[in-house]
Amino acid sequence: MIEKGSEIVLDGNAAAGALQDFFVPEITIAQIQCDACDSMAAIGALHLYAASMGVVLRCTHCDSIVMRSVHTPHGRWLEMGARFLKF
Numbered sequence: 001m002i003e004k005g006s007e008i009v010l011d012g013n014a015a016a017g018a019l020q021d022f023f024v025p026e027i028t029i030a031q032i033q034c035d036a037c038d039s040m041a042a043i044g045a046l047h048l049y050a051a052s053m054g055v056v057l058r059c060t061h062c063d064s065i066v067m068r069s070v071h072t073p074h075g076r077w078l079e080m081g082a083r084f085l086k087f
Helices: 012-023
Strands: 002-004 007-009 031-034 040-042 047-051 054-058 065-072 075-080 082-086
Touching: 031 065
Parallel strands: none
Antiparallel strands: 002 007, 031 040, 031 082, 047 054, 054 065, 065 075
């Protein structure tokens, strides 16, 4: 723990409870805004392009990549081309 003025600085482990609220709910009903065209949609409504290496989710309006997910021997990777994800 580090004190910086009136703030207490902790490591990322202290955020586990707050971040769990984002990653536990049903993801398919979360709203996502496309970074390319600003359209909003539920993740479950996006177009899925699946391959053995992972998944690519594309915007239904402009076909831009909104989310990519891959599982490798080195970990699970998630890349988002979105302005935000709202649960």
